[in-house]
Amino acid sequence: MIKKIFTVLIIVISSQYSLFAWDAGKVKKSIQKAESYISEIESNIHLKEFIPYEYYSSAVVNIRNARNELLKKEYNVAYFYSEVAYIKLKAAYYFAKARKIRFDEIVYERDHYKNNKKYLDNRASDSNLRYIIEANLFKKNNIFKIEFLDKEIFTGSRLRISSHGKLLIDRIIKVLTAYKKCRVKLVGHSGFNDFKKISGYKARIIKRYMTEKGIDPDRIDAFGAGNRIVMKTPLGYRRINRIEIIVSGIEIK
């Protein structure tokens, strides 16, 4: 009697397991699909540098886990891991493409303004225009602007202006002295919550330097925008420590 009950139990349990199982062949195919997607992404030279590391690496780990589970004959788990890996790789591919497009966009915009400046240089009779070109100011509608990362301008934790930073600001000062009617707006940005008002402090440091160099302080507006305004980068819009310099009121003859 007991033997009979045991055999019935064993049959029931084993039948349950057979219902749940995904077979080894399907799992192997799924793993191969994910692995071939990896090699496809890796062989794409244009996209390789833009692939988001977190997605890619976790997909690789998932494939390894799938292989381990396959060895243990845990086909359900193995199949799940391999499919997740494939999905992550797909997402990584699209994200990489988005980053590439954003990068191309930035390069396109930069090159456009560069070419525009050359065009202006050849045509305009304004001799002061060379200061704008030297300062690398980009023309956007009626204003000229440029953005510097903090590391380009400042040095040390106390935010002193570095010698390279002075060189860059001096070029802007030349523009301001050449065009007497123009005004400049210095906007400090931060990549974090600006509780200590550091973004405004950075802008004021540059204002002080400019006034020391003989620019009328009434022509300079300096303020901090905190981390409210984002910057366009190849990785999308990001909050980055930087200084934005906007010159308005330049009249090119």
Place this chain on the structure above:
Amino acid sequence: MRILNILIIAIIILCNIGRVIASDQLVEVKSLQNIVKIKLNKIKKSVKAADIKDEIGVIENYLKDTEKLVKDEEFEKAYYIISLAISYFNVIEAKIEMNSAEIEFQKLRTELSDEDKRE
């Protein structure tokens, strides 16, 4: 006879444990299904569905498969499939990002060419 009684009681307990586990799994799968459905509806409303038609189709297939597996009481498989559906939202997010980047680039191109024409 005693042993037989004990065995029967043990089988009854085991069956009940099985039921409890199954009902837990069912609740979990159902809640995940609801999450997927809500997310999918949100995406359908907010984004141009034509751009991510294929991706939406994949998730809908996952949902169908899950329902079939739940009917067959294969909760483990159903759980895995619905989890795959949730992680597939990453692909949709990435594709939306790619499409918006493309649109912005196109916008910039037309803006700059208009600017050139004006000058």
